[in-house]
Amino acid sequence: MNFDTVLMVDWSGGNDRGPRPTKDAIWLCVARDGRAEEPRYMRNRQVAEDWIAAFLTGETTAGRKTIVGFDLPFGYPRGFAQALTGQDNAFAVWQWFEDRIEDSPQSNNRFDIAGEINRKFGGAGPFWANALQRDIEGLPRTKAGYENPFPDRRRAETRAQGAFTCWQMAGAGAVGSQVFMVLPVLSRLRRRFGASVWPFEPLTSDVAFIEIWPSLTLGAAPAHMIKDAWQVREVARTVSALTPEQLAEVLDVDAPEEGWIFGLGHEALLKEAAKLPPRLSNSCFALPPGVHWTPVAEALEALKTRLAPVTGISETPIAQAAGLVTARDCIAQRSNPPLPNTAVDGYGFAGGRAEGLHRMPLAETRAAAGDAPATLPAGQAMRVLTGAALPQGVDTVVLQEDVTVSDGQVAFQGPIKQGANTRKAGEDVVAGDVAVPSGVRIKAADVALLAATGVQTVETYAPLRVAVVSTGAELVDAGQPARAGQIYDANRPMLIELVRVWGHIPVDIGIVPDDREALAQQLSRAAREADVIITSGGASAGDEDHVSALLNDAGSMSLWRIAVKPGRPLALGMWDGVPVFGLPGNPVAAMVCALIFARPSLARLAGEAWPEPQGFDVPAAFSKNKKPGRSEFLRARIRQGRAEVFASEGSGRISGLSWAEGLVELPQEAASIKPGDPVRYMPFGSFGL
Template structure:
């Protein structure tokens, strides 16, 4: 996406009102490029287009100026209503260099053909130009002041105005000749005049259609092209096709006009994962658990969109951005006890002070207490002016309108400072935090009404295998009941995500492909069990391989080992082992933190505890092992069998014992790491 300029070279330092361009792919925007003049910009675009075509990719290139003029102008000037005739006419007459150009003189020449009072106006030169008015005084225009697109796009400027705030007239005169050369050189297709069936597709954009002011400290032009590029690169093919379905054969059109809400929704979407995000480094065969977790942490990014909702309704959601306290907590100094307030500390001995009338209670507006006097004050009340210290009521006697108490007492005793919890303007909670009861209380106390939160991560759960039968039905010999799906659906729910039940699929590749396609439309992540290895009936890994987006992670872990990771129609797929014990273990160790990251949360490490073992084991070097375990009498017991088919061990256990990658000799009393299921959110 390109923000154009009709002016001269803007110098070495990035600045506003220059040419800015930004490239984005799958919702990931590169750093905006500062292009100081049109020669530099045209060279940069040429190199970009050549590189993308050589790589076999297509480019949607947006430019922020009109591609056509109001109806009738092209024919009046060139004799043809074809907008490209006008492009070529301008290319043959515009003279341009980094320090000067002839746009004002050419505009005056055009105006003289139509009577000398329009359609162009504004002269930015010190000298007068015959036929070009400096202001819109005695201005005459035989054509429409605006295209239909400008009439519908609130705030859009007329292409006849050559200067002043927001004017695009000079950009059109200086931009169309460049587009004419790029179109010819790359055989590019230009929207909406031509079908976009070429490697380079050129469209007209107007960033202000959906974007407002840039964040503080950022150059608006640079920020806008980045946001537009990022947003457009997230659009699905159907949405893109709908926005491009426009009939404007002469005037052109603004991309996205009439679809502003959809663009705003798309702008809130995070970048998609790339197809190679699961690729392992060359030479990796058996990946240690810690290394696999680091790889996942580095390569996964949030895939959920965001929405704004009241704090009271946002519990369980993940913050999409930092939340700044709207008010200090407490907003004013207040008392922590029931008692009597006055100013200053008191030394040892008996102190007597007159008591003012009334009292200060929670919710009262602070009053004024004269120096040397005291006031009755109740817990939570804001300290009146003239009060900074409170003595407990049980330490005080009251008689004849005065109080008496023994010192010493320090200044500030029994009070809370304003903002000692949270200060207005400070970050109360950071992006990625999940809002629980305590977080909701903090936000409410900080005066925050609405928060931007991530939409729930939708996790599709799918079981594969011809041997599976739904529990409750009749199972033939050789068949088993599907234990994984109900287990994984409940795990997803307890992890705080939205489970989507995609049922069971037999060992049929076409049926599995259709179900994966349905799951990709219904969810943000697909979780399968079974078929994740490299055997004849391992159709999950085979289909992902055919799709060109599969990596079989052979992880040095027991139980588990094969973990098929890939992409299906842009949605990440986690192929878990079919064995329920291995499926649950891999879902806990790898799936849970990955889901949290995809949902927009921080990477989640389960809390483990060092406890003495109540078992004996000779562990070999080369893989991390997870044993079903529970705590009894302060020691970790493990299930009698390590067999992955013993599902009963999962319900027997309260957690897992993690044995490290290296060899270990475990005897009763050896300290081991125990991770309770509660640390995983179960």
Template structure:
């Protein structure tokens, strides 16, 4: 079985706890679930990573998802080693042998001692392991390869083919894969034992279980990793992100080819020999699947669609159509996050002072206190190099890292100081006027979620947590096209029966205000073949197309006719005033919104329907217009059956509406600063009654 729902890649480490702040040469993991790649996750030590892996396996099994987890360390040793140590050729028995003897804690482990023991047992104390990374000598473990002897092959068969790979016998120094093996297989052995009915290890066992553990190596996609590293991404994080992206993009047949190997003792690097496929899958910009032709289809028998039903259908059927890219932080304002942003550093990174004052330990009881003042001070960016003795105080400024021996800060305004000592009155709680490390955001946590439109304050947050490059969606390209023989360009000669094109400049400006890239396609006369050519051009240059005019079923309604011919058109007769006809379809896979030709109706339909739909297409969240309940300054009787939008403005705390509801009165759009929304039912509104007012800004204008 080679079909998986969830892929995980783990970059392992044989070293000690790396602390709360995300850093290189640590354990990193990344998940791709149902084709969606999440942000890389920092794991400070193996204990944390093991708990994370255990929870992950339980979660995926419970959800009925099939899981493949790739680890970047060898699963086996050179032929003959397993039998020499355990008496048989089963590499999984060797896992259990190592697991039973490895002692591991966040700050230390016995891997070097165990390697020395193995060397003394089967290698006369001169190999196969080498590379003692401790200060003390270890009997049987050489510090380097001087006087080194190895009765087994220096590299496994797969490693002789993997350019740049390292030997699993090396325990210290650059490329110390051997330490990763000794500290990795015990974790996998425990996972395998705990989930004995659901976990299989490749290539030693058949992959007919819900969870597969495989060996993989980021060196197979090193050019892509180097490019990400050059763009400012931490190498370890880039490795897991790109490699899991590559695996998740492989079809089951290709994945089956990668898994079809025979290496029953030594194991194998998954993907070896298929580097070009993996590189292509890792490097190609992410692209969402195309929309289906039925994404705009109405349920059978539907004639008039209520506004809420139309919005629900758009909300549930549309998905992002934009590709992703990684850009510098300073260029990210207004863009849509393509992935969760993971904090690379805690904010604040260290405990610090919230005020200018004096720091000491333990707080203070009620009553007067006098403390001797030590020399020196702590300032932001200039920490105090030392420990403040108990019963003493130190001068500390806002933002300064709290020195050792200090947990409380008193405001300078509450202190009398003579240069040698300070006097103040309690009580003062321990920890007062200090900020804890990570009290805002902890390294490794999600700082911002995918789909968020990045604001100026988001740039501040990402900068504070050490993010220099941001994965974003490319801006949605919105093509705007006007249709009709009656249209001419402002400034051109115009006949009495012609009108100037008002829709196109309005819609292009709206697209720009929404944060999209407008693409001006000009105007097309009522010529079906010319319109076809323009739609073809739009499909190549845009992600979504807005047309105005020609969206009904008349002889000259060519937008509807062409979409019908393409087999991907729906005419939504929506119970809305103004703007009932709305043609929706796909042209060469690109969504088309056929808006009414009337400017008032075109604007209302764009704000109510196209705006939130384009937000989804751009990769952001569905955008609900932000409205307010306010008193009416008008009277209106409304019949049931349609939702109405009136051009309105706020004056003296009340909503006024434009004097005429005629949809040809474009001046009412400029007169207004928003819309009053009146629900589908019958209503008699009198002055002072509550109505919902949506300012243009509530739609994002």
């Protein structure tokens, strides 16, 4: 059993909540392959129903199967459906409510319908709690005198610790109102899209409805997120991370009348699924048909578009967050500075002063950093120290160097502008603003900003684990005995160091000889131990190019023949669900391709924003006639303001990598470069080195 898309919905029984996102409202979240989009706020039920209908139309038109979860019961305790409708059928209850509920953004008749049902059963239950100012016959305001002819809870609620009863219509935990206001919507959507509803019927349609309860597996929400938004995101992400086999296991439930909570009895499975990283599809590296030589810019754009983070997300204290990547925007919990304050040591007063000599009586109190804001009487000045919150009645500060103090007075020469030498509240960051955006590798300065704005924890991606494999019978590790014809492996130590410098965790898989079975075993080991695999060598289409052959056999191979020098072949694919980057075997080509293609790709897989290397136009200190057809990257360095290039362009000349401090990029077009002509120079620092 498999679904392409997951949509999670947190419903509300209340009226329109306005345009600003808020708690206790309707929130939606879409997820695919374990990757959730940003939650969406819906101000009322009408807007939400229209959005869900439009979304499902788009998904079904695109041929995608969608599972939709709603955070409320789909059925009532046993016996209610038969007593209300004459049928032991939850859908008859849905239709009964659809026929009677009247709903608008500002009002609805749910309490009147609850009273109508209660009168049908004697007027003392099963529903209770009337939040309206007017009395409703049959609907008690409290449980005093309340009688319920049906079980207080469904079998699912008796097993789900903390779950609320569906009979309560108002107050904290008023699930009853939510059920009243969603069943008509479910009934309409089911009819419109031919949806299958679990667990009442087999999920054979392209649209399926399930009942969720986020509190089944989720704890407290992060301080910077609205709980409802966080919950739908986490549930959507978790459900979309389940394998088809796991989903089938969770859905194997027999509850034909009351319904059931998705995941009840499988809490451990869901909690483990929540820890899993999102998945990439086997086709994410596929090239359009007919493409033979891919320009560098097109290759980079394709990678940028198709790649996404693949590691899990966790809550991290800011003291431990440096070096990790933010998974969500970090929202300032407090303005910085929180109050208007003084930028200097001096004397504060109200209003600026014109030109000339000014004298003011000096108050006996003073304001220092950390003091609670005082109040300054009108017409007086007060001693204030740097960082002190401005006392009420102070909006201007004159430097102490510009003041004389005698006989209880301060004197200074004007003019001084109102607001001088002060800082406004929130001048740096305002509470509610994004302090550090998502996709940022946290630096010491970011930690300082987060601390200053009251952020205690941040959501971060787990560090990316990168397996590094060298292939080839000719390779041995440095210092080991080498036969004639063998060479020391330079690529693996170089790539491991690059991975480390870029902030990821290298996993050394070692050297694999030119043996397809041995390589398959090592790739499988790498897939178990890492989130992404980088190989060097064997990435072309020759007899001993086993990396590309294995990826091809796995059905995920894309041999990107990139119009680049040095380089050309870049084998991309998936092995056991893990992305593989097959780099060329020549060391210079391997490093250039690592800098140009692997570095931004790894950053994206780690959750970072796609990094663009910075380049600068500088005069050339060399001559070169370049043929058209390929972008070229020359090992280079700057001397006396000009770009020098290494004497040889050979891909085996490793000394040129050590000599260089950056790369000169030459475009695809033909070029005749003479000394003094501008060329684009990219220092290694722009590649994170």
